[in-house]
Amino acid sequence: MINQTSRNYTLDILRAFAAFIVVVFHLNEPIPHIDNWYRNIVKLGWLGVPIFFVISGYCIMMSAFKTSNSKEFILKRFFRIFPPYWASLIIVLLAAVLQKIITGYNSVNFIPTNLQEILANISLLTKPFSKIETINWVYWSLTYEWFFYMVIGIVLLLPYRFWMLALSMFTLISIFIPISDSGFFFFFNHWPTFSLGLAVYAFHFLKGKERLSYFFALAVLSIYGLVTNFALKGQLEYAYVSIFTFVLIVVSPYISISQNIFTRLGDYSYAVYLLHVPIGIYLFGKLKTPFIQENIGWNILYDLLNYSLCCIISYFFFRYIELPSMKMGKRFSKSNLKTQITIS
Template sequence: MPHSNRLLELDALRGIACILVVFFHFNVNQPDAWHWLNLGVAGVDLFFIISGFVIFYSLERNHNALDFFVSRFSRLYPAYWVAVCITSALVLLNGGTVHLHDFLVNLTMLQGYFGVEDIDGSYWTLGIELFFYCLAILPFITNTVKWVEHFIWISLFLVYNWHYWGSLYAPGTHAKISNSAQFLNHAPLFFAGIFFYLIGFKKATPDRYFGVLCCFILSCYLHNFFGRSQWVITIQEHVWMLLAFFGTFFLLLSHQLGFLVNRVSLFLGNISYSLYLIHQRISTEIIRPWLQHHLLPHMPNLIYSLIMLACSIGVASAINFWIELPAMRFLRQNWKRLKTKFEVKQESVLPL
């Protein structure tokens, strides 16, 4: 697979993953919803695999840990802060409650580690992503990238043993820690993304293919261990979704996903982060009740879902266009200028 600044197929996959999650949230617990839409709960699994793939790609392109930190911060936080503020304001205007303490802690994106409720239910994955970023950058900081596959194998072994033996002999402690450090419940998906990256961009080896297989098996095993999917779909349904996601990445590596790339999928991929952040609570707690009680009572759930999707895409597009992209450009460009200025100053004080 050739290197490129942006893999269009991955952008399309982001858009698809986001739509899966969005329609799941719009239809969950609705009496006339189609059950198969519940399969969208597994869309976050696809996001996690994509993250494992993309973050390693990004790490190898950044020159140091600070470059990576600025890159991730500029990508995640400005749009997130705006989404938190918009959601909080609309909930308050609608007569709901958002405590100041919860609001401030949510701004850190680390609320899950402090036992604070997410202002929007979709935020639960963000703390997991941040944990993975911190974990992924360690080999680059410690100059041990060549050992990264060994670290993954050790991590997979530890994750399996933690869940197997912990649930048997220390169920209380196991549950408490697994609920706080939720990366433990989804780690194989991120590691699968890394293996896919190594196969596609480095070298396809039997060990790496076997690594993908182990990640798949362990992800299936973890269905019943504190993931969200276990409450919505059966393990059989989850396994089929995971098969589809892992199979999709094999198609990606063999250049067979070009048919997914079009204006719609790329547009959804571009706004997927903002759409993910803004769609759930506003739609299900404000827009749907307003539609049901005032504007369009007694309509099929599909109609409500399409209207909520249109509203969510509109707000997400505005956040993406006015906040996410400009803030990302501004922060990254100023960081480059600051680095250049610092390097020039360093050179000017070097002895002749």
């Protein structure tokens, strides 16, 4: 069995890579497409999303099996996601104000104008859960993540022996029951991607007959769901990237990687994901002149410098917002556990 307490640096590198390709994808999306090899490659950067979802399924199960109860799990995930998310909302609004002052207009995706829109953006109940737009293009995936966590939290209410069975049933439902792209059950659209991470967890950490049974069941169902679902959408590359990520994580404990600059970038991947649009596009997007856009070398240099700036700012964001938020989540969950023990 794999040691669940040891750090898997392959995951950090995958996170860093996924964040990088999403950043360069978005940096080139708002400008007219030019048919050259670089722009054609970065056009595929949206495929960083399935990498994140598969990793999330794997890591969230590790977190779930380490928690004492559903409430503790949800508290930890809440503090991991929401305080940094709220801080990034402020940064987006500041970027909009600065852009308005400097240029006379702002290119922010959407500015809430009423209480319902404000509350939806604060609570991540925007698209695809509702019809309300997000203030930042990338936030849609966070809504998926939060609903994935809520499903895990519900499963943790069951006796331990039923956890993997219940999750397998969710995977089965996501494949055979047609689900709308919006509404309460929207998250089933990407559940097979998340479920591939659950399959890897079963392979690495479960014991006895359950290990291979749940691994093969979850893997087969997830891959079937991915291929059939994204073939209909004409996005089979999404399924291929998900499966490749799944294979890499399966073999990752047997890959010898020590901590390095790329693994450290994995720590900042959430911050990079949250901040690259307001920093790289809303604030500095206009610096990407037609000359830079049309010249491959200058385009690559611009993207690398912009990405580097996002990483530097993300380091401080991680240190002063994410880390304190995670520590607060641990304190709240421990306080909740002590209260339960005292009452009982």
